[in-house]
Amino acid sequence: MFNLPAKLLLLGFLGSFISAGAFAQEKVLTMKDAEQMALANYPSIKAKMSQLNASKAYLTETKNEYLPDLSFSAQQDYGTVNGQFGPSYGYKGLGVSSAGPTLGNQNWNAGFGALYLANVNWDFFAFGRSVERVKVQSKVVAENETDVAQEQFQHQVRVAAAYLNLLAAQQLAKAQQDNLNRTIDIQKVVGARVKNGLNPGVDSSLANAEVSNARIALTNAQQTVLDQSNQLALYLGLPHQTFTLDSVFVSKAPNNVDQQSAINPDDHPILRYYRNRIGVSDEETKYLRTFNYPTFTLFGVYQGRGSGFGSSYALDQSAYTSNYGSGVDPTRFNYLLGVGVTWNFTSLFRVHSLVKSQKFTSEQYENEYNLVSQQLHDQMALAETRIATAVKNYNEVPVEVKAASDAYLQKSTLYKNGLANIVDLTQALYTLNRAEVDKDIAYNNVWQAILYKAASTGDFGVFINNF
DSSP states (O other): OOHHHHHHHHHHHHHHHHHHHHHHHTOEEOHHHHHHHHHHHOHHHHHHHHHHHHHHHHHHHHHHTTSOEEEEEEEEEEEOOOOOOSOOOOGGGOOOOOOOOOOSSOOOOOEEEEEEEEEEEEEEESTTHHHHHHHHHHHHHHHHHHHHHHHHHHHHHHHHHHHHHHHHHHHHHHHHHHHHHHHHHHHHHHHHHHHTTSSOHHHHHHHHHHHHHHHHHHHHHHHHHHHHHHHHHHHHTOOSOOOEEOTHHHHOOOSOTTOOOSSOGGGOHHHHHHHHHHHHHHHHHHHHHGGGSOEEEEEEEEEEEEESBOTTTTTOTTOBOOOHHHHHSOOEEEEEEEEEEEOOTTHHHHHHHHHHHHHHHHHHHHHHHHHHHHHHHHHHHHHHHHHHHHHHHHHHHHHHHHHHHHHHHHHHHHHHTTSSOHHHHHHHHHHHHHHHHHHHHHHHHHHHHHHHHHHHHTOTHHHHTOO
16 A cells, blocks of 8 residues: 555656656757757768867967078087098088097197177068068968858758758658558558459459559658658767757748848859969969068177187197086177178079969869859749749648548549549549648758749848748
8 A cells, every 4th residue: 555656656656767768869959059059060061170289279370480590509529629621511411510620630629619600691671571461361361261161051952952862851751651652542442342342352452553663652751751861960960860850841831931141242152262273373483582682681690609629729739628617618709780682693593483373273264263153143033933933732632631531532432432444543542642742842952942042142141931
């Protein structure tokens, strides 16, 4: 008696838990949630964001390129200082800078020496080369920003299309399931009438064939659902799984099929990206032209030197010490200031060819821009036609479904009463199934047409804010 309420409480708790689990599993994935998830997870967008961050970091480095080179150096050595008349070349740093008198014989007197150096080099004027380089990188950053924006926009369109395709596939699978259920019901009716001798045996064979055909159609529809689910999961950056989608796209039409884009056609994300490609190439042309001109450089050196060899070592080879402290302590100092100009005259010929090549690249980008612009313009005109056609079918399909349902009901009733043959019934069944499929396609096509308009105008709000 005392355990019964506890058991009921436990059963109630388990029932609530199971219900909650089932609800969690059937959580509806809305279109807006899918878009947010896709933008956050899709690897292609992440890659372009990383590219953008890299270009921004390189822009900072480019601005710092104008700073002068300031180098500090210190070295402490131990070795001999024998000198010899004769030419030499320190190929790849293999020469040794030993400064000493030219003596008649080799000796192995060795001491410490040191060199402390501070050096400044600054290309302070190069006819705007540094400025143009910064401008080029700024254009690259702008290009990468628009590249991210156009990739995000295109991915939003891809996700929305995959979402609608999956929803259409699910609705078609449901229609095929309903069709299978009807054919099974007909099969039962036909079987009963054939057994009772009210219909010929061939009716049973035809009914069985219709059931098999309906099962095949359902299996194909279910496979399409799996394919579309996999595509949507890929765009969302998720593992393959089943999705419960928002039914608003199969239950109502868009709020405003004539909604106009708030974005200027020239500000389409794809066009902005292509326009920035041209901007980068044009700025590269300006930058390359600066290599026609010389570079003016300021430089300065301050150095201190220490040596274990005395000033009289040339006359007295015993005037040296191997003491470390005496050798590395600087005793001689020098400084040097100057202005230099460097101009590689033959660069005029090389730069001319580079500039010419870059101009052709700009022309290439401009032609590609014009092509994409024309394609988008044509798509905008086509989008209006698609919407008009889809709306017409959307308004017509209820008439088809109503007529097909009435015809099927009539033929089914007549067949059950022996007043119609199996051919008339299967024809009515086929007509009803086709009408249901047409309904699902017509509803989906309206939204697909609105999405096509959003893609062509560059304003995703035309689609996402229309329900």
